[in-house]
Amino acid sequence: MQGLTPFRLAPYFRTRIWGFNDLSPWFDYKTNGEPIGEVWLTGEMCAAETGPLQGQSLNEITAAHGEALLGKGRGGEEFPLLIKVLFPKEKLSVQVHPDDALAQKYGEPRGKTECWYALDAQPGAEVALGIKAGTTSEQVRAAIEELRLEDLLAWLPVNRGDMIFVDAGTVHAVGPGAVLLETQQTSDLTYRMYDYGRPRELHLEKSLKAMRLSTRAGKRLPEYVHGHSILINERYFRVERWSLGGRRRNDAVSRNCIYRCSATRFSGRRQSEGRGRGI
Ligand SMILES: [Zn+2]
Numbered sequence: 417m418q419g420l421t422p423f424r425l426a427p428y429f430r431t432r433i434w435g436f437n438d439l440s441p442w443f444d445y446k447t448n449g450e451p452i453g454e455v456w457l458t459g460e461m462c463a464a465e466t467g468p469l470q471g472q473s474l475n476e477i478t479a480a481h482g483e484a485l486l487g488k489g490r491g492g493e494e495f496p497l498l499i500k501v502l503f504p505k506e507k508l509s510v511q512v513h514p515d516d517a518l519a520q521k522y523g524e525p526r527g528k529t530e531c532w533y534a535l536d537a538q539p540g541a542e543v544a545l546g547i548k549a550g551t552t553s554e555q556v557r558a559a560i561e562e563l564r565l566e567d568l569l570a571w572l573p574v575n576r577g578d579m580i581f582v583d584a585g586t587v588h589a590v591g592p593g594a595v596l597l598e599t600q601q602t603s604d605l606t607y608r609m610y611d612y613g614r615p616r617e618l619h620l621e622k623s624l625k626a627m628r629l630s631t632r633a634g635k636r637l638p639e640y641v642h643g644h645s646i647l648i649n650e651r652y653f654r655v656e657r658w659s660l661g662g663r664r665r666n667d668a669v670s671r672n673c674i675y676r677c678s679a680t681r682f683s684g685r686r687q688s689e690g691r692g693r694g695i
Contacts, residue, residue: 421467425457431453433453434453436451442501451505457499502597505592513528513606524603528584531600533598537576538594565609581634
């Protein structure tokens with residue numbers, strides 16, 4: 417971390433047709449325009465709002481201070497993780513992401529493996545995670561063409577505090593009713609496989625090529641160690657949950673991480689806040 421002091425990144429609000437016009441109590445953000453569905457916490461356009469690099473975007477900071485930010489030998493790389501909060505008011509389209517090998521065949525640096533941590537979930541909230549066992553690729557293609565793919569998806573109830581792993585190749589969709597903290601490889605490669613008959617463009621052939629019928633996706637149980645929990649520890653990311661009671665500082669949290677996100681629950685009007693700190 418030589419040459420860099422901790423700084424806080426301002427969140428970046430992304431319009432999505434399936435989002436909300438009011439993000440309270442999570443963020444003080446209301447709009448009369450297009451709804452907001454995603455709040456990017458480590459997007460390349462997120463700007464430092466504290467410290468000597470104030471005003472610079474994460475993209476600029478990573479380009480100028482890559483080794484200090486990411487580690488030795490990693491200068492010139494992009495910030496590797498995109499962390500977002502998802503606010504789905506409606507069900508999102510059914511999607512799939514390629515893995516690194518397939519992405520590289522298309523000339524892209526990496527695929528996309530991701531995970532979702534449920535910051536909140538209403539009763540009945542669910543996600544689709546994978547294709548039901550025993551289904552063939554031909555059956556998936558036929559179900560898409562006959563507008564009934566939802567029948568072949570494995571739907572999973574979501575409860576607050578769940579950690580759900582979504583490896584590349586897993587066909588997936590997010591339903592309404594949950595607020596999800598998503599951690600993913602930085603990548604733009606998303607193939608829309610199915611949209612319940614809605615008129616948005618589909619990427620049928622690419623999505624079928626990226627799809628794997630059997631993956632490691634699913635809920636992960638936390639591992640409790642020394643006063644905190646490891647929610648997931650995978651090749652591309654490790655997400656931990658720490659309880660920071662009162663004003664207690666816990667330096668151990670920041671020793672080995674490049675990004676910290678806090679979601680703190682208050683009893684007042686503003687129940688929670690999400691904000692990021694790059695370290
Ligand atoms: Zn996804």
